[in-house]
Amino acid sequence: MSSESPDVPDDVADRVKNVRVDEEMEQSYIDYAMSVIAGRALPDVRDGLKPVHRRILYAMHESGVTSGSGHRKSSNIVGDTMGDYHPHGDSPIYDALVRMAQDFSMRYPLVDGQGNFGSVDGDPAAAMRYTEARMAPIAEELLTDIEKDTVAFQANYDDRLTEPAVLPSSFPNLLVNGSSGIAVGMSTNVPPHNLGEVIDATIHLIDTPDCTVLDLMEYVKGPDFPTAANIVGRADVKQAYQTGRGRVRMRAEYHVESNGRRDSIVITELPYQQNKSTLVERIADDVRDGKLEGITDLRDESDRNGVRIVIDLKQKANTDVVENRLLESHLEKTFSVINLALVDGEPKVLTLKELLAEYVSHRKEVVRRRSEHDLGEAEDRAHILDGRLTALENADEVVELIQDAEDRDAAKETLKSAFDFSQDQADHIVRMQLGSLTSMEAADIESEYEDVTARIERLEEILGSEQELLDVIKDELREIKTQYADERRTSFIEDTGTVADEDLIPEEDTVVVLSEGDYIKRVPAETFDAQHRGGKGIIGSDLKDGDRVSTVFTASTHDYLLCFTDQGQVYRLKVYQVPEMSRTARGTSAVNILDLDDGEEISAVVTADDLDFKADDEYLTMATRNGYVKRTSVGEFGNILSTGIIAIDLEDGDALADVEVTDGSHDVILGSEAGMAIRFDEGDVRAMGRNARGVRGMDLDAADRIAGVAAVESEDDRSLLTVTEFGYGKRTRVGEYRSQSRNGKGLVDIKTGDRNGDVVSVDAVGDDDSLVVMSADGQIIQMPVDEISTVGRNTKGVNIMAVGSGDEVAGVSVRAADQADGEE
Template identity: 70%
Template sequence: MSSDVPSPNIDAARIDTVRIEDEMEQSYIDYAMSVIAGRALPDVRDGLKPVHRRILYAMHEMGVSSRSAHRKSSSVVGETMGDYHPHGDSAIYDTLVRMSQDFSMRYPLVDGQGNFGSVDGDPAAAMRYTEARMSPISEELLTDIEKETVDFTANYDDRLEEPEVLPAAIPNLLVNGSSGIAVGMSTNVPPHNLREVIDATIHLIDDPECSIPDLMEHVKGPDFPTGANIVGREAIHSAYTTGRGRLRVRAEFEREQADKRERIVITELPFQQNKSRLVERIAENVNEGKIEGISDLRDESDRDGIRIAIDLKRGANADVVENQLLEHHLERTFGVINLALVDGQPQVLDLKETLEHYVEHRKDVVRRRSEYDLGEAEDRAHILEGRLKALDNVDSVVELIRGAEDRNGAKEALSDEFDFSEAQAEHIVRMQLGSLTSLERNEIDEEYDALVEEIERLETILANESELLGVIKEELREIREEYGDDRRTSIIEGGDTVLHEDLIPEEDSLILVTEDDYVKRMPVSAFDPQGRGGKGIIGANLKEGDRVSKVFRANTHDYLLCFTNHGKAYQIRGFDVPEMSRTARGKSAVNILDLDPDEELTAVVNTDDFDDEEFLTMVTENGYVKRTEASAFERVRSSGLIAASLEEGDRLVDVTVTDGSADLLIATRNGMAIRFPESEARAMGRTARGVNGIKLQGGDSVVGLVTADESRSLLTITENGYGKRTPFSEYRTQSRYGKGLIDIKTGNRNGPVAAVESVSEDDDLVVMSDDAQIMRIHAADVSRVGRNTKGVIVMRLAGDDRVASVDVIPEVL
């Protein structure tokens, strides 16, 4: 083999064998950290992301200060992109625009000229049309940057250097806030009032052992640029003590009297709310009938501020309209996530930690600045000492210089004769004759004395931390006096405000749902208990071909989880369902829940009935059972959540709350029932299908699920109106996925099982038929008999009517 041909073994030695999983994991981690540290999260020291920092530094290098003329935005963007931030001009310009908007930043860092967008969501003009320069307060972020106060690093192409962080004479992270989404984490720091934050910083410097409540005596809460109100102080306390919190931000509005009618006028909006879109949504709700009592809606905003006028109809209840607006439009949630980079690592910080990191940064900046100034002062004092010595020996110095052959010879002669240093000798040979006058001598003496004092001051600062902290405090006070202003956002107590729900009486209701998705709410008190075997009374005027599919009890103020045959879960409040008379048809459920055309409610769970340590246990028509932690349903989107994945042809039929230690009992349409320990159905995620619960035979299907409680009985009601109560003790515990035992005899008299419930002696039952006959009876009136019996007549049905649904009214009602 030729010697110049590489050996295959040599080529193989250059190849590393790695697992693709390991390489993908490491590459993704590298990418994630790049996004976290290099783009999305602010540094706790100056409160800036890299793009903000680079824009300000580029403007500083360009000389575009608050005292210079405005410069075309395209020029600023071009310099930033070309020298420091190679991520595209649109990202840089969008950031520049936001830094100039007084409705986006509490203290804008850019002074813009031209169209920089509006609170209506209008975009800024193209960068070739707008101009910008630094605002005065942004220059405070760069003060002393030329004095080696911060570290610099190479830019992206190693051609220039850029600062790793700005000196930041203001605590900018809290003052202007920050928001961003990284990989697997996000930050959302609200803006604050400059005076309050500086007062808290000074308090922390004076008392490093102070508590967060002590600091909150100064920082009352976030201070948004658009004003408005923060409702309640608990969320603020949580945000400051844990770094996380959910603030309720409410618009500022007032009432006016206009032509014998009342008018609601909105003058301040929650932070980051689009004014134009808000007006559109209110108008849409008025047209749809969701908000009643409004006759006219106008946006009267101008340069002086926001003004949205809402005229009310004659006789309209202003309290109701006001609180409907609050519930749907005039309140927003601001989720605080005080996440920032500390030494390059993301950390969630409380209020005190945030200020502590800032103070440490300022200590480092002032120390490095003092060291730089000290070095400069010592160098200048050294030169002045040489000049003074030269003036004391002026004749000899002049004669010596005149006798030298050249400048280098003069410097050597001066150093030899008068012991000048090289720097002093260089300065003396370059002196002009005019500087040898007596007046010049006096000026040098004064400058030298001032330098000696400055050197002593700087040495004291560097030797004594209390002096250094005193400098920081004094500079903060100067900034507070220069830029401080009054708070814009008010903090109001939540208990002082009447909400829309408070205007609705709290009462227990029956909610009726039909197969064609009509729904309505009726007071339970409208139905008096009857004796067993009655016909009931009409509960709805159904349209032709429609049938009742479900009836359930709920309080008007309850939060309800509604489960559908498609395995989805929705959340509503009891009062979201319109209250109607017994003979009314109801309202289309499409106006309340975002249901598909063939989707219907099959189970309802009151969220007040469970806590995070409990489970929602579900059963499907084909006999699958699954348990999911209740906490998985804490946040339900308006479009619903998947509660269970179903195989084709299957449907979710029942859901109940369990604690993990009970026995479950599944009942079928043909009268079979199986009881097994809940632990045999392991807890699963929301989207799981579940496991087999009962082995169905002969086309049988599941109708319901209950938990076995020996102090109660199993109520079984058939479609033909017969029923019975049976002690749970008669249903022995078996293994999951068995055939079960006979619960009730079905046949021509009884018909298939319609529903099962767990009841006590003192409960009431509400039985609903397909044709909307409703009957309320005492559970004790239904005979308590053994398993494998026919039961007794519970409700007499006319014609081909059938029992559709049963619900329990607990004894406490």
């Protein structure tokens, strides 16, 4: 092996340049980005096509796979495109071909496909070896006159062939079929439109160049999606057309069908680019998770005739409410308009008028170049015909000259000399057959010469007058409209705003049940008939094994509640958001309604509708299990996050027991689990922030804990209702609880022990109120308060609810008399 070094040019060192790495990387990335932008991702404003789509159509044109030919294997078309024009792999080429054939993706498909080209369910197309395709008739309009030097051509990737840099495009394809794509640092998303509307607007722009976008919107009403459906409101469309960017709300088309017993919501048109099967799956998931109530069945009955998704509702379901929930979560979609396209090779966001103006400019260039090409051909033909006419007029002499010539070249030279023919004329005359010298042939030539002369005059007129050229463009656009335009598919509906659910849900009193296993439900209060005290009640919840009721409270479906937990958090809840179920139902997972932590339980509920969050004399008074009490202005609870906010700072081992609304003039009664009670002026507790712990309210024995708090007035004629864990309770007039200083031991309220068990709740009640008591095992009883005897303090009370062995009272809720009166 030779050890000699290879020859190295002497100037190699001079050609080495030192560059900064950061500058080289920056420039190289910019070059790469522009290559992606111009060469792959963004459409040209003139024909509305990306390079891959343009090359597919041109390859089909060159191969003769037009609308009049038979279908050809897609793999053949992809192979031709990849081998000659687009060397980027067969998969992206076939994907582009498939999309051009999908009538749910393209408003006017450019490819006529045969076989499985995918579906609105998101099903992929069959492999390219199974499908066949050819150009759709409207696609040929994009290539019309391409052979007449109407557009510039460029070398293909290997300099073996040439390809068009843009197609002549007889209609504004970018607006008509839209386009979407993601480049480096930018994206485009042009919605499809109705062909007739776009052509009318283009003609109006030609006639009135100084028109505004609003003027053009008299013709282009808005996007026209292939899947039809609806556009909500016109303001967003106006913004998109005026700025080139906007967000258009699309809504499915649906109606309600009724069989007399129950309703069904039937969806017949979907928003553009909405996957039908995914939509059905998401609705089903929400029904299963309890986010959508009132639905019994969901079926996809779609076929080749169109979309039909049937949602069967429960017999007592509120159809308006279900519609509202479906609209909020599933039946609306947003189309982000970004009218970004390449203008002279550079990306630019365009208004509606600018898009049409760029197209008109393109067509002017196409028609001008076509006219120049046709004029050249016509002049050449006229020149030949002029020579033939001269030859016919001097037929005998021409024949004689040709006969006397030694050969063809000599004959041509003789003719040129004798009649002043050009070389082309002489060549043509020498090739003429004797049969063309008949009088009939002569008449045909004269007629053709007149036609060609008239065409020359017309072409010169077009090239010499801007208005004539524009008239040609308008006439050709009208022909396209006549042949391909159809009715608008997408409708407009007014944006009336979202209807509040409480406007659709009847107001009624309900019982809300929450279990330790985090199941929640609501049941109409009328489900539970009033019973006499001492009864066992009826089943109020079918609990899972090991689960127990943790909370029960009554509220109206329209109530907005503040739910306080034992861990000191407060959440907001609209009662109608809790799924309504039968009294024997288990409920739905509470995680869908309240963002509670593991083991966190609701310990108090306050109706927020009557609270004035701007008032400075309204408070939430809280009591903890360890005897602390705190007042906080309601104004600090006016903005509660969905994940809750801190209501009170608890020390280790403490928990929030109860909450009452006060106004600075109330007395507070704290009741303990051991049956003690203390009453003191709320003014003894200064107002504090949410993060404060509070001050001592009651001096508890070591094993005792606070069971609840009640707010009473100085001249209160109500009673203090005390209920124990084994279902016993009593009423004692508020006046029997003398006021003292906070942090005292208090007085005996009720005797606890083996029969009664510990106290579970204390509430201030009126004689006309009613009571709902629920056990941990799910038994529930409703009774009038006056069923419970009014006795003195320090008594055992009477049996309120017959609690079974191993069971205990889990919750007590007072239904105020004014609630019941309001319902009646």
